[in-house]
Amino acid sequence: MTITTNSAEETQQVARDFAATLKGGEVISLIGDLGAGKTTFTRGLVEALGGTARVKSPTFTVMNEYPVNAGAIKRVVHIDFYRFENENELPALSLEDERRPDTVILAEWPNIFKENIFQSAINITLRHVSEGQREIVITPTG
Ligand code: ADP
Numbered sequence: 001m002t003i004t005t006n007s008a009e010e011t012q013q014v015a016r017d018f019a020a021t022l023k024g025g026e027v028i029s030l031i032g033d034l035g036a037g038k039t040t041f042t043r044g045l046v047e048a049l050g051g052t053a054r055v056k057s058p059t060f061t062v063m064n065e066y067p068v069n070a071g072a073i074k075r076v077v078h079i080d081f082y083r084f085e086n087e088n089e090l091p092a093l094s095l096e097d098e099r100r101p102d103t104v105i106l107a108e109w110p111n112i113f114k115e116n117i118f119q120s121a122i123n124i125t126l127r128h129v130s131e132g133q134r135e136i137v138i139t140p141t142g
């Protein structure tokens with residue numbers, strides 16, 4: 001599914017609509033260059049699931065947790081891999097351990113990483129088209 005948005009607010013609305021399809025236990029890879037809108041998307045998703053904290057980029061903390069309340073979903077884990085040089089550094093984080101039925105994991109995934117480390121994930125690619133425009137592609141994998 002491909003969607004074009006014309007503002008950060010529209011991208012957050014796409015995230016809100018997408019959030020309504022989640023049941024808990026999903027892993028979502030947000031793939032795109034710096035400034036593509038990955039954190040913006042996460043902000044809309046956390047808000048739609050009832051999170052009240054403002055989503056901040058986890059670039060320096062690597063991983064942030066947000067309590068939410070949407071049926072079975074009680075937690076969003078937001079990860080940013082931009083600090084990492086390559087996939088070899090990743091297993092130390094034991095990310096699959098964070099995957100739980102009450103949790104949705106969102107991982108900002110740099111374009112430089114070749115393949116996803118998650119066994120199954122929903123890939124969301126955000127592409128910078130012009131200053132205010134982004135192309136968003138949502139693809140389930142695994
Ligand atoms: P990333 O996490 O991918 O590095 P951010 O979400 O932090 O990106 O930043 C995206 C920037 O682009 C924000 O400043 C946002 O306001 C701006 N922007 C402009 N148009 C859009 C759009 N259509 N969708 C998302 N962000 C947009």
Ligand code: MG
Pocket residue numbers: 038039057080108
């Ligand atoms: Mg970001």
